[in-house]
Amino acid sequence: MxxxxxxxxxxxxxxxxxxxxxxxxxxxxxxxxxxxxxxxxxxxxxxxxxxxxxxxxxxxxxxxxxxxxxxxxxxxxxxxSPGAERPLKKENDFHKAIGKHVHVTTYEPIDGQKVFEGVLKEVDSVSLTVEEKKKTVHIPREKVAKARLAIVF
Incomplete structure (x- = not known):
């Protein structure tokens, strides 16, 4: 509903x-x-x-x-206002977030992980590329449950 x-x-x-x-x-x-x-x-x-x-x-x-x-x-x-942790929903939201810190959760694990936080490096119709502290992850778009900008302390 x-x-x-x-x-x-x-x-x-x-x-x-x-x-x-x-x-x-x-x-x-x-x-x-x-x-x-x-x-x-x-x-x-x-x-x-x-x-x-x-x-x-x-x-x-x-x-x-x-x-x-x-x-x-x-x-x-x-x-x-959506605030500092603005949700990323539309295609344009993702493109404007390239180079920024993001928080992404997935519907199912990718390499045993469902939560990803790092810099959004690349966006295309198939995946998001997030550079975490120790690795770069390619997240299939269909597996993204939620995505938002993240505040870095």
Whole structure:
């Protein structure tokens, strides 16, 4: 159900977000405790997203969601920046992350490992190449469960 809600909300949110000169990064619909949360993550390349950006998108999106009522039941809408550990989902996200530190988890082990962290060296339609401290790993795209930028301390 959460995937269906995310797809419906994406179609509604995308024109609103793009009209503000922003980019839709991710949509998350999940239950935490007794509440459902609809989280919409937005970003922009030239400067960081600020509270005013989030408020404008939230107001406009809330109006349209109230009118169309695509989600059954009550939920809490949150619009925010994806933060420093931005998820990598779209093809362009991966290409922009080349040379940056990433965290990748896979659906199944590759050489006995399901979690990889290192510098993203290369991206193509078949695999991601991540340079970890001691080795370089080629991760098949179909095995990637989640990928995000990672903070290095």
């Amino acid at each position: 959460s995937r269906q809600v995310s797809e419906v909300v994406e179609k509604i949110a995308l024109p609103i977000i793009e009209a503000e000169g922003l980019e839709l990064v991710d949509i998350e619909y999940k239950k935490e405790g007794t509440n459902w949360f609809l989280r919409v993550f937005i970003d922009r390349e030239e400067k960081p997203v600020d509270l005013d950006d989030c408020s404008r998108v939230s107001e406009r999106l809330s109006e349209v969601l109230d009118e169309t009522d695509p989600i059954p039941g009550a939920y809490i809408l949150e619009v925010s």
